[in-house]
Amino acid sequence: MRLVAILGSPRLQGNTALLLREVLAGAKEAFASLPASGPIREMVYPGAGGAGVQEGPAEPDGSEVKAAAAEGGEELEIEVYQVNRMKIKPCQGCNRCAETGHCIYHDDMDRIFRAAEILDGLILASPTYFYSLSAQTKAAIDRFQSFWARKYVLKQPMPDPAKRPGVFLSTAGLPFRPEIFEPSRAVARVFFRLNGVAYQEELLVCETDKVPVQKNDEARKRAREAGRALIRSWAAARAGS
Numbered sequence: 001m002r003l004v005a006i007l008g009s010p011r012l013q014g015n016t017a018l019l020l021r022e023v024l025a026g027a028k029e030a031f032a033s034l035p036a037s038g039p040i041r042e043m044v045y046p047g048a049g050g051a052g053v054q055e056g057p058a059e060p061d062g063s064e065v066k067a068a069a070a071e072g073g074e075e076l077e078i079e080v081y082q083v084n085r086m087k088i089k090p091c092q093g094c095n096r097c098a099e100t101g102h103c104i105y106h107d108d109m110d111r112i113f114r115a116a117e118i119l120d121g122l123i124l125a126s127p128t129y130f131y132s133l134s135a136q137t138k139a140a141i142d143r144f145q146s147f148w149a150r151k152y153v154l155k156q157p158m159p160d161p162a163k164r165p166g167v168f169l170s171t172a173g174l175p176f177r178p179e180i181f182e183p184s185r186a187v188a189r190v191f192f193r194l195n196g197v198a199y200q201e202e203l204l205v206c207e208t209d210k211v212p213v214q215k216n217d218e219a220r221k222r223a224r225e226a227g228r229a230l231i232r233s234w235a236a237a238r239a240g241s
């Protein structure tokens with residue numbers, strides 16, 4: 001199972017990163033409890049640290065995570081992309097991808113594109129900046145215009161969302177108002193649909209200026225459960241196919 005997370009916050013120990021870490025912890029926990037689960041590996045790009053996960057083999061976090069090392073079992077591979085630390089040129093709107101299905105630029109997005117093609121689960125994590133996604137997150141998403149061209153211009157088949165669950169998570173500093181998350185939710189939904197990922201769950205945490213995620217037990221609990229649910233959906237879809 002390949003679980004890909006795109007972290008759009010520049011604050012690698014901030015609210016969004018912490019929430020992402022909880023979702024990943026929940027995913028690891030649920031995966032380890034599957035009957036045929038194998039090892040769990042995590043990779044953070046670029047480099048180690050950041051979202052609170054480390055490059056290389058995962059350390060199970062706490063007693064609730066069973067060591068998962070069954071020989072021959074399915075592996076959980078977690079890939080976290082810290083877009084703020086990656087070289088990502090904004091889309092230039094040249095439309096060459098409409099002819100080829102590929103971007104003319106080759107930078108760190110190549111890694112995310114490859115991951116998007118083969119992922120089994122997706123987590124998109126962004127802070128709210130001016131009622132929207134962070135610019136770092138949006139720059140990465142805009143580069144998926146090449147995937148849009150593949151799907152809608154070149155009519156290439158895309159993966160089945162029934163088999164690829166996704167979670168969108170976002171944090172905002174202000175007290176809740178329905179409109180705070182609306183632009184981000186709209187973009188995230190379109191992004192998931194384009195990539196053949198089901199928009200299974202959204203985790204929208206506001207008022208972080210007053211109650212940071214670190215002190216928000218309820219939000220962290222919800223995040224863990226979202227991670228568990230993502231794995232459960234993936235396992236159920238796989239069992240049914």
Ligand SMILES: Cc1cc2nc3c(=O)[nH]c(=O)nc-3n(C[C@H](O)[C@H](O)[C@H](O)COP(=O)(O)O)c2cc1C
Nearest residue numbers: 009014015016127128129130131171172173174208
């Ligand atoms: C440039 C910028 C714009 C922001 N705009 C908003 C906003 O429109 N609404 C809001 O509620 N919070 C806004 N915030 C606050 C952040 O959304 C909030 O602090 C968030 O939890 C930060 O996530 P992080 O800790 O992962 O960086 C903004 C923060 C920054 C730096």
